[in-house]
Amino acid sequence: MEEAEKGELLERNTKPRLDSHPGETSDAAGVFTDDIILEILSRLPARSLHRFKCVSVPWRDLITDPANRKKLPQVLAGFLYMSFLSGHHHHFASVAGGAALFDPCLQPNKYKHMEQVDACNGLLLYRGCTKNLAPWDWTEDDCRFVVCNPATGSWVELPPQPQPQEPAKGRSRVAGLAFDPAVSSHFHVLRFEEADSSSVTGVSIYSSRTGAWSHRDRVMAEEVTLSYTTRCIFAGGVLYLMGFLPSTNNDHVLLAVDMAGKVWKTISVPYARRLAMIGSSQGCLHYALASDNDNNNIHVSEIKLWCLKDCDRKELVLKRTASIDKFTGMTMKNYRVIGIHPDCDTIFSVPCGGHTLVAYDMQHQKVGCILDLEKNSTQRFLPYVPLFSESLADANGR
Structure with missing residues (x-):
């Protein structure tokens, strides 16, 4: 049942x-x-x-x-995001009401700066820098990954990242966190490596069970270039990212990798542009796309929501289509999707160039909460669902 x-x-x-x-x-x-x-x-x-x-x-x-x-399981509390006005600052937008549940900076004393990287089922992945440098000036030697559970205050610093196997594999822009408390208290961090051509060449995998990094080369024929704004989504034991295939006129795909780095797959998706978003909802990967009728990328008229129920079948099923003409017409804004609710068919969007977060119930086509955001906000918003667990695998106990 x-x-x-x-x-x-x-x-x-x-x-x-x-x-x-x-x-x-x-x-x-x-x-x-x-x-x-x-x-x-x-x-x-x-x-x-x-x-x-x-x-x-x-x-x-x-x-x-x-x-x-x-x-008891918890609902979505809100979104972590950053702003870049006079430096970079951490913020939390609560969709459940009330004040933030924790200080979003979560900055241990040894780090000068912390960058929000990913969130997964109550755990957060940060990249910390020991030098007083801007994020775009950070080097591998200056940084360490940190995984924490803000609900309990526990956190663990990962060991130094392994050096690339070859000079051509030196670029690494994207990292993701994989964690399912219903399966295990252990987690994985995957850091994707890219060649000078920006195509993915392999992945470095940290396992909290072994406490060490391992490396896996890409084991599929297709070359995949990751989308600049992609974030990693963990669902059903697989980590997903958005990218495109240079060999096929840049067709957009999802790149799927298992936690051992042995199984690599690509899944075709509808034309993504810059207004697409993936997320984990109701136990499955979901793909949301804001599109326009006249294909001019000026006025978004509808949002479509697909669901991937079976990674092996590689088939996205269209689940919802919602018109937002009336909504965008009233506010005179063009909206992009920044998140998907983990428990229902509600998407979260922000206006391009604006500073509000809007919840949109696709099932009933109703606008929900509207929150004011800080100006000059980042493109990345990380959903946060509290996890009131006593332990974090390999935690430092701090």
Whole structure:
């Protein structure tokens, strides 16, 4: 039985019925102790869990009790991003309401600067620099990767990155974090290496289980050049990135790599331009694309959302198409997608050249929260879902 079905069954069997006798309701509720209810709720998706806060006042108090957070799945709290006005600064845009759950700088004393790299299931990947240099002047010798869990304050500094195998493999712009707490407390960091032609030549992989880096060459025939604005998305044990094939008139693809670096695949996607975004939602990779009707890249008229349910079949299925003509017409802005909600078909977008974050429910075609952002914000927004876990594999305990 699927997790969502379990939740629906639990709700039907425990939610008070309007036509039931008060005594019957009390007897039925007494069958489940708080510990039993928590155990059941901990196995449900976050979306179902937060819907069940409406079942009753005791259930609401049980779910919202801070002491139970470590046992229950969490919803999207907000987005990490950076601004570059008089230096680079870290920020957190909360979509759940209230103040930021942590200081987004997370800067250990030994580092002069920290750069946000990736986020995955409650863990954050930073690149720290020990010298007082601008990010574009950082060298490999000056930097170390840091993985942290801001909900618990634990973090681990990764060992120095291995040197490229050959001089031609010296470029490395993209790195990603892979972590699934439902499978293991261990994580992987993948750093992709590129040749002078910008095509991917291999990947360096850090495993928290071994505490060491390993290297794998690319094991597929196609040459793939990574998109400049891509970020890594981990779903179903595979890390995905956006790129294109120089050999086929720059057809856009997803590059998929497993955690051992042994399986490499390319998956064709609709024409991406600069307004496409990938994300992990409801357990699957999703691909969102803002497009225009007259193909002039001036006015975005609709957003399409695809889902990749099976990496082996390499087939993206169109899931939603939503018109935003009315919305963009009212605000006189052209929007680009910057994130996808992990639990539902809601996309997050920002206006090109603007400073607001807008949630758009594609299923009901409704505009949700609108948040003001800092000026001169970065192109990259990292979704953050809290993970109230006591341990982080290989954590320094700081």
